[in-house]
Amino acid sequence: MDTQVGIVGAGPAGLLLGHLLARAGIDAVVLEARSRDYVEQRVRAGVLEQGTVDVLTETGVGERLHREGMVHHGLELRFGGVGHRIALSELADGRAITVYGQQEVVKDLIAARLDAGLPIVFESEATTVDVERGVIRFGDDELRCEVIAGCDGFHGVSRAAVPEDALDVYEREYPFAWLGILARAAPSSEELIYTHHDRGFALHSMRSPEITRLYLQVPPDERIEAWPDERIWEELQTRMATADGGFALNEGEIFEKGITPMRSFVAEPMRHGRLFLAGDAAHIVPATGAKGLNLAVADVRVLARGLRDLFERGDEARLDAYSERCLRRVWRVQHFSWWMTQMLHRMTGDPFEAKLQRSQLEYVVRSEAAAKTLAENYVGLELEDV
Numbered sequence: 001m002d003t004q005v006g007i008v009g010a011g012p013a014g015l016l017l018g019h020l021l022a023r024a025g026i027d028a029v030v031l032e033a034r035s036r037d038y039v040e041q042r043v044r045a046g047v048l049e050q051g052t053v054d055v056l057t058e059t060g061v062g063e064r065l066h067r068e069g070m071v072h073h074g075l076e077l078r079f080g081g082v083g084h085r086i087a088l089s090e091l092a093d094g095r096a097i098t099v100y101g102q103q104e105v106v107k108d109l110i111a112a113r114l115d116a117g118l119p120i121v122f123e124s125e126a127t128t129v130d131v132e133r134g135v136i137r138f139g140d141d142e143l144r145c146e147v148i149a150g151c152d153g154f155h156g157v158s159r160a161a162v163p164e165d166a167l168d169v170y171e172r173e174y175p176f177a178w179l180g181i182l183a184r185a186a187p188s189s190e191e192l193i194y195t196h197h198d199r200g201f202a203l204h205s206m207r208s209p210e211i212t213r214l215y216l217q218v219p220p221d222e223r224i225e226a227w228p229d230e231r232i233w234e235e236l237q238t239r240m241a242t243a244d245g246g247f248a249l250n251e252g253e254i255f256e257k258g259i260t261p262m263r264s265f266v267a268e269p270m271r272h273g274r275l276f277l278a279g280d281a282a283h284i285v286p287a288t289g290a291k292g293l294n295l296a297v298a299d300v301r302v303l304a305r306g307l308r309d310l311f312e313r314g315d316e317a318r319l320d321a322y323s324e325r326c327l328r329r330v331w332r333v334q335h336f337s338w339w340m341t342q343m344l345h346r347m348t349g350d351p352f353e354a355k356l357q358r359s360q361l362e363y364v365v366r367s368e369a370a371a372k373t374l375a376e377n378y379v380g381l382e383l384e385d386v
């Protein structure tokens with residue numbers, strides 16, 4: 001098989017890139033290790049930045065997102081048993097976030113691609129990426145490409161195809177993980193609640209008027225078996241309780257449970273010859289800022305523009321600037337995600353650190369300047385502004 005752009009991975013990065021290239025008349029093949037069913041059921045993120053919603057809308061895949069997604073203009077920071085609203089839209093020029101599951105975005109993009117008769121080769125794991133020759137091997141086949149887009153996530157093969165001495169890696173592991181659940185229960189608040197508690201962080205989010213998404217900070221090597229449903233609810237009730245007793249957390253059947261490690265990771269540069277890394281293949285952020293999916297989308301918007309210039313006019317200037325252009329946003333988002341993470345979690349247990357955290361939280365909810373910093377980063381800076 002031959003194609004202009006070989007895309008490894010049908011996560012949000014690979015699928016959106018395929019979609020943007022198709023609209024520009026550029027030929028691409030998407031290879032995906034897993035089955036369609038598996039990638040459509042994989043539960044992950046749920047917060048879409050304004051810019052992510054805009055690109056999906058402008059390119060014709062936002063219809064269900066606008067019907068089913070929940071637009072949020074604020075969020076709550078809860079600490080010391082008291083909630084404080086951050087008025088995101090008032091603080092960030094009217095911009096908002098939309099709560100819509102990552103796997104719903106994935107379903108919409110897969111449907112658009114298959115409906116257009118374009119190829120996604122499922123259950124085809126790329127085994128090697130030959131950067132020099134532009135060849136991706138999978139099973140007994142190979143795909144010859146002018147450009148390779150490594151959109152195969154953190155554990156993929158693309159990044160590993162770059163010689164070690166050509167990559168700088170920056171990394172931090174956090175001493176905790178998140179246990180995430182989906183429950184058949186109506187959300188207990190209209191907005192997201194980020195809770196700081198002495199026992200650890202808790203987050204209330206949602207997927208629909210009938211489904212709540214909840215997360216708990218747990219030890220990094222925690223086993224899911226250690227968390228029967230009753231323990232999860234008890235811990236959530238304890239961490240999220242308000243001092244006035246006015247908050248009632250709705251409970252319901254838990255139908256999905258998983259543990260996600262928290263890490264920061266960046267590999268630079270994001271290009272090696274004809275290989276371009278995008279999304280989690282190049283960088284990971286801790287989930288507290290809700291940025292992983294949005295950053296993947298920002299990368300492929302930049303990459304698609306560069307590829308259009310290359311294939312339409314033979315102009316490589318944008319592609320040459322790809323890595324530097326993306327990394328500016330990557331580091332802004334890394335900082336924001338780290339900042340949210342260290343402000344909201346139980347870190348080392350050091351009382352000095354706990355006092356600093358509390359001071360920071362009080363400042364964020366009292367100072368308009370500090371709240372604005374949180375808001376404009378949370379709803380997402382414009383592509384041009386980073």
Ligand code: FAD
Nearest residue numbers: 009011012013033044045126152153279280290291292293
């Ligand atoms: P991925 O979504 O990882 O997609 C990569 C794709 O490549 C996958 O479909 C994979 O099967 C495929 N692949 C891998 N190797 C190969 C190969 N060799 N050949 C072919 N295909 C291959 N972010 C948040 O903001 N909030 C959250 O709550 C949150 N929860 C998360 C939970 C988990 C368990 C994980 C792993 C991530 C979570 N994230 C979260 C991060 C967010 O989901 C990611 O940033 C986002 O999925 C990045 O998209 P991507 O397309 O770059 O990578």
Ligand code: DHB
Nearest residue numbers: 045046205287288289290
């Ligand atoms: C969700 C995930 C996040 O990482 C976050 O910060 C907020 C919400 C979610 O899955 O809904």
